[in-house]
Amino acid sequence: MLSNFTAIEGRSFGYWRLVIFFGVLVLIGAGSFVAVEVHGHGITGMNNQIVWGVPHVFAISLLVMASGALNLGSMSTVFAVKQFKQFGRFSAFLAIALLIGGLAVLMLDLGRPDRLLLTMMHMNFRSMFTLNVFLYSGFIILCFLYLWSMFEYHQFTKVIGSAAFMWRVILTTGTGSIFGVLHAREVFHSAITAPTFVALSLSSGTAISILLLVTTFKQTKRDLEDKVVFGLRNALIFFILLVAYLLVVEKFTKYYSPAFYDVQGWILTGPYSSLYIFGVWGAAIIIPLAILFHPSKGNSVSGVMWASLFSIIGTFSIVAHLLLAGQAYPLNMFPGYEVSSAFMDGVTATYSPAAVEYMLGFGGIGIAGIIYLLGIKFFRMLPDKAVAPEGYELPWNP
Amino acid sequence: MTMDRRTVLGFGGAAVAGVALAPGMTLIAAPSPDKTEASGDQRWAMLIDVNKCETNCTACTKACRQENNVPLFGDANRDIHWIRKLEIRDKEHKRPSVSLPVLCNHCENPPCAHVCPTEATFIRKDGIVLVDKHRCIGCRYCILACPYKARSLVYKKTSFPEGGNPNVPIRAKGVVEKCNFCVHLVDEGKEPACVQACNGEEGNKAMVFGDLNDPKSEISTIIREVKTQTIRADLGLKPHVHYKGL
Ligand code: SF4
Ligand code: SF4
Numbered sequence: 001m002l003s004n005f006t007a008i009e010g011r012s013f014g015y016w017r018l019v020i021f022f023g024v025l026v027l028i029g030a031g032s033f034v035a036v037e038v039h040g041h042g043i044t045g046m047n048n049q050i051v052w053g054v055p056h057v058f059a060i061s062l063l064v065m066a067s068g069a070l071n072l073g074s075m076s077t078v079f080a081v082k083q084f085k086q087f088g089r090f091s092a093f094l095a096i097a098l099l100i101g102g103l104a105v106l107m108l109d110l111g112r113p114d115r116l117l118l119t120m121m122h123m124n125f126r127s128m129f130t131l132n133v134f135l136y137s138g139f140i141i142l143c144f145l146y147l148w149s150m151f152e153y154h155q156f157t158k159v160i161g162s163a164a165f166m167w168r169v170i171l172t173t174g175t176g177s178i179f180g181v182l183h184a185r186e187v188f189h190s191a192i193t194a195p196t197f198v199a200l201s202l203s204s205g206t207a208i209s210i211l212l213l214v215t216t217f218k219q220t221k222r223d224l225e226d227k228v229v230f231g232l233r234n235a236l237i238f239f240i241l242l243v244a245y246l247l248v249v250e251k252f253t254k255y256y257s258p259a260f261y262d263v264q265g266w267i268l269t270g271p272y273s274s275l276y277i278f279g280v281w282g283a284a285i286i287i288p289l290a291i292l293f294h295p296s297k298g299n300s301v302s303g304v305m306w307a308s309l310f311s312i313i314g315t316f317s318i319v320a321h322l323l324l325a326g327q328a329y330p331l332n333m334f335p336g337y338e339v340s341s342a343f344m345d346g347v348t349a350t351y352s353p354a355a356v357e358y359m360l361g362f363g364g365i366g367i368a369g370i371i372y373l374l375g376i377k378f379f380r381m382l383p384d385k386a387v388a389p390e391g392y393e394l395p396w397n398p
Numbered sequence: 399m400t401m402d403r404r405t406v407l408g409f410g411g412a413a414v415a416g417v418a419l420a421p422g423m424t425l426i427a428a429p430s431p432d433k434t435e436a437s438g439d440q441r442w443a444m445l446i447d448v449n450k451c452e453t454n455c456t457a458c459t460k461a462c463r464q465e466n467n468v469p470l471f472g473d474a475n476r477d478i479h480w481i482r483k484l485e486i487r488d489k490e491h492k493r494p495s496v497s498l499p500v501l502c503n504h505c506e507n508p509p510c511a512h513v514c515p516t517e518a519t520f521i522r523k524d525g526i527v528l529v530d531k532h533r534c535i536g537c538r539y540c541i542l543a544c545p546y547k548a549r550s551l552v553y554k555k556t557s558f559p560e561g562g563n564p565n566v567p568i569r570a571k572g573v574v575e576k577c578n579f580c581v582h583l584v585d586e587g588k589e590p591a592c593v594q595a596c597n598g599e600e601g602n603k604a605m606v607f608g609d610l611n612d613p614k615s616e617i618s619t620i621i622r623e624v625k626t627q628t629i630r631a632d633l634g635l636k637p638h639v640h641y642k643g644l
Pocket of ligand 1: 543
C-alpha cells in the first residue's frame, strides 16, 4: 500500500519564497553572531546571573524537537504502526535538520566560538556537555544510516531504526541532564527533569511533524488522508498527557517537602509565574488538550494543526521557564538566612533579552528550515500520497 | 532535479565521516593534571573569622581587583567579582546581620570542573581550582554549576587599567574567570592579595591562609581546635574556605 516516494518539484514561486524566507533568517542569525563575536556578550541581555538566555532556549527546544521528530519513524519501525511507515524518511531527515539548527545556535552562542575545536581535542568525560557531543554526533550518524537503509537496504531498517530509537531516548536524557544534574539549582535539579525532556521531545516532535506534513502535502498538492493525521493526533494527546503527568509528579514531590516551599511559591508568584501558568500549563498542556478533545475541533485537521502549534509554543515555554527561572532564582547559599551583596546575591535576577539573541535563535530555525526545504526538493523523502492501510479504523476519536 | 541514490549515499557518507572523525580527533595532546608545577604535598585553604570581619571593610575585595586587574564595568549585573562581601541575616531579624567575604571555595569536588567540557577548569594537586583562559570556550556551564556564584563571564573587552598589576594578565573577553587564590603569589611563597590586605592596615585580621597538610600551620591548628564551618557543606563539595563564627 506504500506509494512511491518522490522529491517535490520545488520550482514554484511559493517554494522559492519559503527558501528566501528561511535564507533571510539564516542571514539574520549570521549577522547577530558576528555582532556578538565582535562586541562580546555585553550586547546581549545576558548577565552574570542569567548566563544562558534566549539563544539557549531556541537551541535546547530545537534539540528536543529533533529527537522527537524521529517519532514517526520509530513508531513504524519499532512499534510496527503501519500507517507511519510512509513517513520514515521524512522523520529521520527532519530530525537531522532540526538537530543541526539547534546545535548551530548552541555553538554560535559560545563566548569563544572560535575555540570550538577544543571540545574535540580536550574532552572531559564527566561533563554532560562532552557526553552530549557524542550523543549528538551518534544521533546524526544513526539518522543517516536509518535513511540509507530506508532508501537502499530495507533489511537493515528494523535494526538501525531500533538503535536510533534507543539512542534518541538516551540523547534527550542527556539534554535534560544538563540541567537535572546541577545540585545547587533548586528549580531544575531533579531526577525527573530528564524524563520530562524525553516526554517533551515526544510531544513537540509529533507536533512539528504534523505541522510540516500537512503544510507540505497541501502546498505540493499531494494527498494526505485525514485518518493519518488523526492517528498522529491520538499520539500527540498521549504524549502531552505524559508531559503533564511528569510535571505533576515533580510538583507533587516538591510540595511534599517544606524545604521546597520557598522555591515552589516563587514559581507561582515570582516574575516567571506568567510564563509558568500561561506558557507551561496553558500553551503546552491545557490549550492543545482542550482543542484535541473537542468533538468538532479535535476532528478537524485545522484544529489538530492549532493544537500542534500550541504544543510547540508550549515546548519553548517549558524550556524557557526551566532555563530562565532556574537561573533567576537566587542560589540558596545560606538556607534560612537573608542574603545581600553587590553581586546580586539573594535577589531574583533580572534579564531582558536583546534583539541579537532572538536573531541568533531565528538563525537556527532558518538553518533547519533551509535543510528541510532543500532535502525534500533534492531527495525522495515524501510519498506521493499518504493513506491509512486498507481497513484501518482509528481506535478512538474525540 | 532529483538526486539518485548514490548522491544521497555520498552526502550521507561524507557527513557520517565528518561527525565520526570529529569527536575522536586529537591534534594537540592535553597536558595532564599531574604535569602542573604544584605539588600534592600542600593543600591550600583559607579561614575567615566572621566575628572580626566588619560590614564596611572592603580591604580584601579592593586588593583583589588591584592584584588581578579585575575591572568594574559599573553594571552591577555584569561586574566581575572574584571576591565579594555578603551580608547575611536570619529571616526573623532577631539577630544582627553578619558580614563576610565569599570567594571561590576551591572545592575538593568542584562541580565547575566536573561540568567543564574542555577541562579548562581543573584542580591542581595542591587543591587550587584554576581556569585556563586559553582553553575556555565560554560555554558558561560552570557558572550554572557553581553553588557559590564564584564565577563571572567577562562580558566586555578589558584593557590594562591605570596602575594595574603588570604581573597578571588582563581579564579576557568571552571566557569565564574566578578567584585563583592568587596562584602567582602562592607559587612564590606569598599569601593571596586579599589575605595580605585583610592582615594589613586597612583590614581587620579576619583571614588566615595556609597549608592544611601541614599540621603545624596556623590554619590547621585553628581548624583542629575551634569549631569552623564551610558554606553549604551538605552539598558534599568539600569547600576549602572555612568560616569561624558563622
Ligand atoms: S566555589 Fe564554585 S568555582 Fe570555586 S571550586 Fe567550588 S564550584 Fe568551582
Ligand atoms: S565556560 Fe570555560 S571554564 Fe566554564 S565550563 Fe565552559 S569551557 Fe569550562
